[in-house]
Amino acid sequence: MGQRIAISGSAGVGKSTLARALAAELGVPYLPEGMREYLEGGGPDLHQLGHEGIRALVLRLWNERREAEARAASGFVADRSSYDFASFWLFYLFAEPADPVTEAYFAETMSPDRYDLVALLPWGCLPIEADGVRNTNPWVQLHTHFLIDGMVRRCAPRVHAVQATDLRGRLAEMVALVSQRSTGR
Secondary structure (H helix, E strand, O other), X not given: OOOEEEEEOOOOOOHHHHHHHHHHHHOOOEEOOOHHHHHHOOOOOHHHHHHHHHHHHHHHHHHHHHHHHHHOOOOEEEXXXXXXXXXXXXXXXXXXXXXXXXXXHHHHXXXXXXXXXXXXXXXXXXXXXXXXXXXXXXXXXXXXXXXXXXXXXXXXXXXXXXXXXXXXXXXXXXXXXXXXHHHOO
């Protein structure tokens, strides 16, 4: 079985770009984040969905991701990790005490065996592109990034904080890391 790699961080840090390039380099499937595809595919604006609608959407996207990860037996590179999804659950205030959905969701998203490696991209290195999909408020993105960063660093068993700020450097850094992990060095 190939390596299961997830790229984490807030919107606008370069996750999709790196994940696509790394998947192509490694010859494994690229797993998109889901939310971008939803919004670009004409789904209703998140503000129109309301709290329960966003909750249902996050659950749906998580289930789709979980199924895609399970189908990719030869390994994959995922745009976002399960820890990002858990961070969204907290960000949107979906977690309620004694809620069986929250408990099941966290048990699933926090599984330490889900990935062989989670790469955490740095915040603030790239300008947040106004593409109609991501929120361009840098403070909202910083808030989200701190949630994701904390979740990944505290909960993922194998984390790599990416140092490079450009795609070429990031790709080289990740390929070298994956090669080292494959050879056991």
